[in-house]
Amino acid sequence: MDHPAVQAATTYNGEYTALLMLIALAAIICGAMVTLSYVLGPKKITPYKQSPYECGVAPLGDAKERFPIKFYLVAIVFILFDIEVVFLWGWFTAFQKYGTPFLVFSFWEFIVYMLTFIVGYAYVIRVGAINWDETITLEPSAERTEPQSARPLERSAAGAGGAH
Amino acid sequence: MEGMFSNLYAFDWSRDNPWLQGARVLLLVVPLLMLVPGLIWWERRLLSWMQDRYGPNRVGPFGLLQTICDGVKLFFKEDITPIAVDKGIYFVAPAIALFPAFALGATMPWGPTDGNLVYRLLTPVADVPIGILYMMAVSSLGVYGIVLGGYASNNKYSLLGGLRSSAQLISYELAMGVSLACIVLATGSLRMSDMVISQQGPLWGISGAPIQNWFFFTPYGFLAGCIFLICMIAETNRAPFDLPEAENELIAGYHTEYSSMKFAVYFMGEYAAMFVFSGIFAAVFLGGWNPLPIRWDAIGMAGIDHIFRLLAPLCFLGKMAGGLSVYIWLRATLPRLRYDQLMNLGWKSLLPLAAMNLIGVASWEYIRAVYGPTSALIPVVAAFVILILVMGIYLALTTRKRTTELTSRTVTMVDPSPKRTVELVEPAEVTS
Numbered sequence: 001m002d003h004p005a006v007q008a009a010t011t012y013n014g015e016y017t018a019l020l021m022l023i024a025l026a027a028i029i030c031g032a033m034v035t036l037s038y039v040l041g042p043k044k045i046t047p048y049k050q051s052p053y054e055c056g057v058a059p060l061g062d063a064k065e066r067f068p069i070k071f072y073l074v075a076i077v078f079i080l081f082d083i084e085v086v087f088l089w090g091w092f093t094a095f096q097k098y099g100t101p102f103l104v105f106s107f108w109e110f111i112v113y114m115l116t117f118i119v120g121y122a123y124v125i126r127v128g129a130i131n132w133d134e135t136i137t138l139e140p141s142a143e144r145t146e147p148q149s150a151r152p153l154e155r156s157a158a159g160a161g162g163a164h
Numbered sequence: 165m166e167g168m169f170s171n172l173y174a175f176d177w178s179r180d181n182p183w184l185q186g187a188r189v190l191l192l193v194v195p196l197l198m199l200v201p202g203l204i205w206w207e208r209r210l211l212s213w214m215q216d217r218y219g220p221n222r223v224g225p226f227g228l229l230q231t232i233c234d235g236v237k238l239f240f241k242e243d244i245t246p247i248a249v250d251k252g253i254y255f256v257a258p259a260i261a262l263f264p265a266f267a268l269g270a271t272m273p274w275g276p277t278d279g280n281l282v283y284r285l286l287t288p289v290a291d292v293p294i295g296i297l298y299m300m301a302v303s304s305l306g307v308y309g310i311v312l313g314g315y316a317s318n319n320k321y322s323l324l325g326g327l328r329s330s331a332q333l334i335s336y337e338l339a340m341g342v343s344l345a346c347i348v349l350a351t352g353s354l355r356m357s358d359m360v361i362s363q364q365g366p367l368w369g370i371s372g373a374p375i376q377n378w379f380f381f382t383p384y385g386f387l388a389g390c391i392f393l394i395c396m397i398a399e400t401n402r403a404p405f406d407l408p409e410a411e412n413e414l415i416a417g418y419h420t421e422y423s424s425m426k427f428a429v430y431f432m433g434e435y436a437a438m439f440v441f442s443g444i445f446a447a448v449f450l451g452g453w454n455p456l457p458i459r460w461d462a463i464g465m466a467g468i469d470h471i472f473r474l475l476a477p478l479c480f481l482g483k484m485a486g487g488l489s490v491y492i493w494l495r496a497t498l499p500r501l502r503y504d505q506l507m508n509l510g511w512k513s514l515l516p517l518a519a520m521n522l523i524g525v526a527s528w529e530y531i532r533a534v535y536g537p538t539s540a541l542i543p544v545v546a547a548f549v550i551l552i553l554v555m556g557i558y559l560a561l562t563t564r565k566r567t568t569e570l571t572s573r574t575v576t577m578v579d580p581s582p583k584r585t586v587e588l589v590e591p592a593e594v595t596s
Contacts, residue, residue, distance in 0.1 A: 014180030019270050019290035019298075022189045026266035029193070030259035030429070037425030038255070041243040050247040052319040053420055059248075063318045071327045074507075078334040081515070085341055089297060092348040096529060107530045114523055121516065130335075130511040132504035 073129050084117055179285055188289045192269050200435045201231035207492045214496040235428065243424040246318070253316035258422065258429040261309025264302045265436035271295035272443050275453055275476040277357040283476060288357060295356040296344055299444060300337070303399060306437065307333045310401075310408065313430070314418035325417025328503065329408030333399060335510035340395035342518035343388040346525045347379055347448055356444075360452030366459060369532060374462045378451040383544050384525045389449040391518050393490075396441040398510070400434055403495035407503055442487025446480060455479040 052059045091106060124130065179185075205220065205228055212219025220227035245254065270290045275283030277291065292298060307330050314326015348354055351362045359379075366373035367381060379385030398405040409417035419430045451457055453476035460469035472479065501509070524547055531542070 014178070014185065015290040015292045017180075017182070018185040018188055019292065021185055022192065022270050022289050023267050025189055025193055026263050027259075029197070029266060030262045033262065033429050033432070034255060034259045034426055037239055037241075037429075038243050040239050041241050041424050044242065049244050052246050052248055052317070053415065054320065055415065059319075062248075063320045063323050064315075065320075065323075067323070067327055071331050074331045075334060078338055081338055082341065085338075085345060088345065089348070089354070092345060093352055093354060095349060095526070096352045096533060100533065103530065103533050107526060110526055111523065114519065117519060121519070125512065130507055132507045 070132065077124055077129055080120065081117075084120070088113070177285065179291070184285050188286055191286055192272075192289050193266055196266060196269065196436055196439060199439060200432055201235065202228070203435050203439065203488060204231045204431075206488070207495075210489065210492045211496050214493070235425075238425050238428045241424040243426060246421050248318040249421065250316040250318065253312050254421075257309050257313035257316055258419075258426045258433075259309075260312065261306060262429050262433040262436070263309070264305045265433045265440060267302050267305075268299060268437065268440040269443065270302075271298050271356045272440065272447055273357045273360055273452060274443065274447075274480045276360075276473050278361050279473060281473055281476075283473075291355060291357050293353070293355050296348055296354045296359075296448075299356075300341055300344065303437075303441075304333070304337055306399070306433070309430075309433070310418050313422070317418070317421035319421050321414045321416075322418050322420045325408045325410075325414045325420070328414075329401065329418060332401075332405065332407060332506060332510070335507060336395040336398035336405075336514070339391055339510060339514035339518045340399065342515065342522055343391040343395065344448065346384055346388040346518070346521050349522065349525045350379065350382070350384070350529060356447055359448055360454075363451045364454065364459070366462070367457075372462065374459050376451055376454060376457040376459055378449070378454075378457050380449045380451075381457065383547070384521055384528060385449060387517065387521045387524075389445070391514050391521070392445060392449065394509075394514060396445060397491065397494065398506075400437045400441060400491075402434070402438065402491055404498040404500050405506060406500060407506060410500060438488060438491055439484060442484045442491070443480070445487055446483035450483055453477070453480045455482070 052063070054060075088110070091110065095103065095106065177184075208230075209219045209221075209227070220230035223230045223233050245251065269288075271288050271292060273288040273291070275281070275287045277284045277287065288295075290298075310329045310333070311326045314322040314324075314329070317323070347359060351359050353359065353362075363376055363378050365377045367375040367377045369377065375381070380389045401408050407417075408414075409419070411417075414420070419427055422430065446452065453473075455472050455475070460466055460472075528544075
């Protein structure tokens with residue numbers, strides 16, 4: 001796929017130097033923007049200005065509190081799946097380059113690998129690791145209750161019946 | 165051309181020349197810096213037209229200088245640092261959020277890299293053989309700016325916004341990676357200039373086809389392109405995925421505590437990332453700088469190809485502008501998603517779709533390599549039939565669920581009405 005002109009013009013050193021130059025320039029611009037606003041603006045500090053803004057109400061306690069475990073779970077599941085795909089990136093580029101026997105063999109190997117991906121995915125979905133419905137919790141006791149969609153419906157129906 | 169110039173000026177006309185490297189970097193960063201105010205103006209104008217009002221039209225011609233004036237004003241506004249914040253992280257976080265937007269475009273070619281035009285020395289900044297991987301890695305750095313900003317602000321709204329945002333960006337990055345993997349598998353190269361070059365070949369690899377093989381025109385590329393489009397909107401925190409800054413529940417999300425230019429830096433990062441992502445979308449799925457999907461050589465009109473090659477940056481900018489207008493159009497059209505809908509879309513629709521697509525591309529390439537190019541049509545037909553069957557079953561299941569929901573809702577909605585009728589009837593009885 002490599003075009004001869006591109007191949008001839010490309011050496012690794014030159015390309016990566018330009019990349020570093022871009023990264024350095026981007027870092028300088030970003031740093032300058034943040035620092036300039038700090039330097040240029042006026043400074044008239046009052047206690048009200050300095051307090052965290054929580055809709056005008058006096059802030060209640062520290063914000064660094066406990067947060068829902070679901071965010072953490074999503075991060076873990078992300079790492080699992082992301083790494084599972086990362087293992088394949090090398091194969092993507094090699095797939096069509098080394099002749100038919102390699103292609104056939106590696107294709108079926110890839111299918112088997114993707115089956116493990118699918119099994120893992122099905123497990124994650126079944127366990128409810130990425131279920132953001134508020135009516136469901138990850139507590140073990142929640143397992144004996146009815147499926148998620150049935151619960152709020154029943155409640156609302158019962159409420160309506162009671163009102164009548 | 166190379167020989168002529170090196171004789172005249174003794175100038176090293178290769179990509180390794182530091183001056184040319186610097187020029188490449190500036191040709192990416194300077195237009196990006198100049199175009200971001202223009203994009204904000206365009207967004208406000210286009211949104212106004214869509215909502216039947218004028219938008220900014222006072223400062224400069226057509227209101228073009230409005231955003232620049234806003235920027236200057238923001239620089240001279242007070243930079244409040246609340247007392248409870250984590251000072252170091254609070255200070256650095258906006259810079260981290262802006263950084264990937266500039267660094268992201270390093271591997272994006274905005275002109276022809278094949279042939280002997282000067283563009284092959286000027287673009288992309290770094291034609292490294294890990295192009296797409298670099299792009300994925302740098303784009304995921306943006307999460308840190310938002311999470312750290314939310315965490316360091318020591319404000320409950322900021323913390324929640326930062327957390328939401330991290331989960332959202334992570335979820336959509338997965339589907340984005342897999343959808344890009346489909347194209348890498350079809351191209352056999354991670355280099356983005358190779359992707360553009362391979363799109364100049366005949367459609368579906370059928371020799372003699374007069375249409376270019378833009379990945380958006382292939383069945384797997386179309387699916388991957390749609391997934392990438394949705395994911396890139398989510399990755400840049402744009403409507404309808406702008407939950408991190410959902411103002412009706414979280415004030416402004418992760419940048420509640422930021423003021424002055426630091427606040428604007430978050431916005432700049434968002435808009436610059438929009439630019440680069442639409443550029444990447446154009447390069448990977450829409451044939452890069454090629455204005456029309458026609459193989460001029462195949463129909464004997466190579467002269468037109470030469471003209472288009474000269475105008476390549478303009479064509480690329482045009483495609484980017486189209487992508488950006490789609491961003492704005494979606495913002496004007498779609499309401500914001502609920503958080504569980506957002507997560508369900510990312511994990512339960514886009515990720516399995518992208519993974520299935522990956523297997524589909526592998527089978528497509530496998531069949532093409534083993535049984536010849538035209539027989540690749542067989543799995544396409546099979547895949548369509550299977551897809552339609554699966555969609556039918558899925559829709560049948562979901563619509564049944566929906567009807568039960570609606571009946572229960574009508575029960576609750578009927579409930580208050582008898583009360584109201586009773587209230588209305590009573591005074592009537594009194595007057596009579």
